[in-house]
Every structure is written in structure tokens, then in C-alpha cells.
Amino acid sequence: MVQWSDLRALSAGAKATVDKMKLLFYNKNTSKMQELEVPNHKIEEAFMYWNRVLDTTKAGLPDIELGFAPAMKWECNVKYCSYYDVCGGGINGKG
Ligand code: SF4
Numbered sequence: 001m002v003q004w005s006d007l008r009a010l011s012a013g014a015k016a017t018v019d020k021m022k023l024l025f026y027n028k029n030t031s032k033m034q035e036l037e038v039p040n041h042k043i044e045e046a047f048m049y050w051n052r053v054l055d056t057t058k059a060g061l062p063d064i065e066l067g068f069a070p071a072m073k074w075e076c077n078v079k080y081c082s083y084y085d086v087c088g089g090g091i092n093g094k095g
Contacts, residue, residue, distance in 0.1 A: 021046075066091050 021038040056062045062069040064087075070076040076090035084090055 064091055 019040075021043050023036045023038060025034045025036070027033070052068070056068075064070075066073060066076075070081075070090065073091065075081060076084075076092070078084040081087070081090065087093070
């Protein structure tokens with residue numbers, strides 16, 4: 001069983017070895033592939049984000065906070081989020 005501390009250690013270890021990150025696109029119609037290099041500061045942002053996720057979710061679900069849960073306003077919508085109804089309307093239903 002993986003513990004939170006194991007995940008944190010893995011992410012910390014991975015951070016030391018990740019020096020480049022790319023997005024890989026695959027066109028299923030033509031089988032062409034394309035890479036897009038991700039700027040290094042985005043790697044650091046990703047680690048900081050996932051460490052915050054680990055810290056925040058230790059105690060359960062995070063509070064609704066635009067910029068974190070959800071990260072973007074557009075995703076907090078009945079069309080994109082399967083949990084919209086049980087969540088009480090996400091950021092629109094908050095307070
Ligand atoms: S409806 Fe709730 S679970 Fe879905 S994106 Fe919004 S805050 Fe997150």
C-alpha cells in the first residue's frame with residue numbers, strides 16, 4: 001500500500017531527476033506525432049501543485065477555492081464536471 005509519505009518521497013526524488021518535460025501530441029488520423037517542450041518553471045509549478053494536493057487531501061476533500069479546487073473556472077461546470085450536482089454547484093453554489 002502506498003502511503004502519502006511515499007508519494008511525497010517519490011515526488012521529491014523525481015524532482016531531482018526531472019530536468020526536461022514535453023507534451024506529446026499524437027494525431028490518430030495521420031499517426032503523426034509532435035512534441036512541445038514545457039518551460040522548466042512549469043516543472044517546478046507542477047511539483048508545487050502536486051505537493052499542495054498531497055498536503056490538502058490528507059484531511060479529506062479540499063475546500064472549494066478557485067485556482068486550486070477547481071483550478072480553472074471553466075471546468076467547474078455541469079458540462080465538464082461529473083460531480084457538479086453532488087458538489088452543490090461548485091464555485092457557483094458556494095456561499
Ligand atoms: S463542481 Fe465541485 S468538484 Fe466539480 S470542478 Fe467544481 S468545485 Fe470541483
